[in-house]
Amino acid sequence: MLKAAFPGSFDPPTLGHIDIIQRAAGIFGELLVVVAENRQKKYLFSAAERAEMIRQLTKDYGKVSVTVCDTLIVDFLRKQGIKLLIRGVRGMEDFSYEFELSLMNKALDSSIETLFMTTDPEYFVLRSSSIKELASFQGNVSGMVPPLVVDALREKYRTNKN
Ligand code: ADP
Numbered sequence: 001m002l003k004a005a006f007p008g009s010f011d012p013p014t015l016g017h018i019d020i021i022q023r024a025a026g027i028f029g030e031l032l033v034v035v036a037e038n039r040q041k042k043y044l045f046s047a048a049e050r051a052e053m054i055r056q057l058t059k060d061y062g063k064v065s066v067t068v069c070d071t072l073i074v075d076f077l078r079k080q081g082i083k084l085l086i087r088g089v090r091g092m093e094d095f096s097y098e099f100e101l102s103l104m105n106k107a108l109d110s111s112i113e114t115l116f117m118t119t120d121p122e123y124f125v126l127r128s129s130s131i132k133e134l135a136s137f138q139g140n141v142s143g144m145v146p147p148l149v150v151d152a153l154r155e156k157y158r159t160n161k162n
Contacts, residue, residue, distance in 0.1 A: 006086040031064045039070070102114035
């Protein structure tokens with residue numbers, strides 16, 4: 001039973017993220033979605049909020065669990081006994097960034113393998129940062145994120161004028 005991890009910010013989770021989670025869950029015996037909590041970064045949603053949204057969105061997939069990580073991902077994976085790291089790739093720009101990141105992780109721990117999954121063409125323009133910007137102007141994001149996230153974004157930008 002191969003166990004894999006899918007780390008990311010997921011601020012907020014998009015249909016592109018959920019598609020990768022669903023497809024990876026169809027391949028691996030277990031998939032751990034790792035919500036990054038990096039003190040240097042400013043997030044719209046707290047780590048607990050991001051994790052809870054992903055839990056709700058993946059509760060029917062069975063093999064998916066969600067956790068928060070505030071340390072180096074390779075240290076976290078070592079503790080969990082996971083050697084496979086999944087990353088989604090939308091295009092060349094993502095690929096060059098992800099490629100370097102995978103080499104860095106490999107240098108930190110040579111037992112970690114990064115596997116890239118290509119985005120579904122339907123989702124390749126979806127990016128959390130652009131979706132937040134659109135939502136902040138009350139733009140329609142319903143084709144980009146699940147309904148639960150549409151509501152959460154609406155609520156955030158109603159109470160928090162970020
Ligand atoms: P981070 O901001 O920490 O790099 P993200 O939350 O943006 O991570 O994304 C987590 C992972 O999901 C990354 O590997 C990213 O490339 C991938 N991803 C993001 N959006 C999409 C999408 N629309 N289709 C496929 N993969 C995606």
